[in-house]
Amino acid sequence: MRADIRVQLEDFDIAAEWAACRQRCGGECGAIVAFGGLVRDRFGDSAVQGLHLEHYPGMTEDSIRRIVDQAAERWRLLDVVVVHRVGYLAPPEQIVLVLAASGHRPDAFAACEFIMDYLKTDAVFWKKELREDGDAWIESTAGDRTRRESWGQETPAEGAST
Amino acid sequence: MRADIRVQLEDFDIAAEWAACRQRCGGECGAIVAFGGLVRDRFGDSAVQGLHLEHYPGMTEDSIRRIVDQAAERWRLLDVVVVHRVGYLAPPEQIVLVLAASGHRPDAFAACEFIMDYLKTDAVFWKKELREDGDAWIESTAGDRTRRESWGQETPAEGAST
């Protein structure tokens, strides 16, 4: 399986990523699933001006690679692309793209959703919502953690406190 | 929810569909899931020259619309696009595109996968595989039917025989 993992300030082009993925896969590929995450303009009743996304260069890419490797162990994948933006993003900009290509659709769907669920809980990013009612650092929700756990196996690495 | 359902001979352009979907959704949209189905070049050990896809104009579009309506009853969706090609398709051409946009990623993932699973079993298409070892009309597999049934509820309309 080929994996292309990028963290970047620039926007991404779904068309170019999709075409390159098809090109790499050739005739073996029966299914491509793409997820695009966008900045919403509201959080509850409050207008959202934008997001500030921060990462830890090196460690962030490693954290994504570990997630993709886990997906590759679970499903038959031909190609995976993860592009995650950082910096300031205003609604309705694109935040993240996950592409999973496989011979078969169940594998492509499962892998793409698995990667997204794990990105929410395990990828090394921090996200500040710039809102009408005050800025707030966003954490993964209880729902995110439940979805992550629904995939079974592996628990997050235990962190140390001082 | 807006739904755009098309059955056509021509190829489709994922970039254009994705961009139009984002445009229609505006700032409410947090998640877009796209599925692309492609013609594979092999079936087991046999090389596949291509597929011939046939439909029943009118009834086919209605069958897709019913599937999309069921998805819209189950999940919070902003926009759904289904483009399904017919005619002769060679590997690795695109067969089908399903786009589902929602405020939230679980809804977009579930709806896109639900629609694809139902397209396999309930949409009015017929598919002939043109193979080295002889042409064959393809039927939905036991796996396809199991996946469809895993969504629960509704059973297919009972057909009459003469």
Next chain:
Amino acid sequence: MTALTVRFFASLREAVGVGDLDIEVDPPTLVGLRSALATRLTPEQFHAIDMAEVCIAVNQAIAQRDTPLRAGDEVAFLPRVTGG
């Protein structure tokens, strides 16, 4: 007699050799149509369209055993479908 158009799709079209057929039936029911087709088609052709898994649509809606037929109706014979 009631005049209908019958359509065969995919493998059934290949088995029957034509996609459309104009036919008159009496009584105007699916049972009447079955009798008319048994006469009109060869035994092999009839066998292909008379299988349990073949669905019948009247004017593009899946028919029930007792769906009434009217002059000009389009009755379609549909083998097992699969999209995607």
Next chain:
Amino acid sequence: MTALTVRFFASLREAVGVGDLDIEVDPPTLVGLRSALATRLTPEQFHAIDMAEVCIAVNQAIAQRDTPLRAGDEVAFLPRVTGG
């Protein structure tokens, strides 16, 4: 004394007011680092980075309680992460 670079991310950077800090610790352990930071930071700053949910990475790998520290190591304080 062992010289380390400490990094604070996101809400922790905001709480401490800087992203990087050069610090000397003795002994070269996470416990030694904690003592050094308790002296160097204000009580409010220290409280922010001393929360149970804060993860510590040494040279970009999540640290365990007994991870040894060497001169030049980069020790990062990471609040709860979320991507996507």
